[in-house]
Amino acid sequence: MAAEDGPAQRLAQVDESEEAQQVRRSRRSAVNGLLVAIDAPSIASQPWVVDAIDISSRGLGLVLPPELLVGTEVLLSFKLDDQELSRLPATVQYHKGVAGGVRFDPWPLADRVKLLEFLVRIYETSE
Numbered sequence: 001m002a003a004e005d006g007p008a009q010r011l012a013q014v015d016e017s018e019e020a021q022q023v024r025r026s027r028r029s030a031v032n033g034l035l036v037a038i039d040a041p042s043i044a045s046q047p048w049v050v051d052a053i054d055i056s057s058r059g060l061g062l063v064l065p066p067e068l069l070v071g072t073e074v075l076l077s078f079k080l081d082d083q084e085l086s087r088l089p090a091t092v093q094y095h096k097g098v099a100g101g102v103r104f105d106p107w108p109l110a111d112r113v114k115l116l117e118f119l120v121r122i123y124e125t126s127e
Contacts, residue, residue: 029122030054036062037077039087043067052078053099057119059090064100068092074102080118085111 034052044067053061060076068074075087089105107115 034078036060039075040068040072043072057116059093059101059103061099061101063098064095068095068100070095076102080114083114083118085114
């Protein structure tokens with residue numbers, strides 16, 4: 001048995017496969033011109049309107065105001081093509097400088113389907 005057919009090679013193949021799966025799971029797509037209203041009633045009476053940086057099935061990268069600290073619960077409203085999503089729950093996951101990320105909290109199924117349809121269109125046109 002050649003060295004490239006041994007356990008180390010099989011382990012390398014498994015590792016590469018897991019890495020590829022991780023890349024697919026965390027795939028984020030850049031979005032240009034997407035404005036997001038962020039409502040944080042516990043912090044401000046009026047929502048902020050910010051630019052989105054990227055989007056995935058798990059969350060959004062955004063330009064975040066300094067008042068929104070990690071762990072802050074927010075409500076997001078935005079429009080994806082012709083689909084409007086309103087007051088969807090999310091939590092600030094990180095905030096570095098002016099950029100940050102929010103993780104989507106559980107949403108109603110109908111809104112989740114709208115997001116996933118949008119992401120499929122993005123992924124199909126980017127390949």
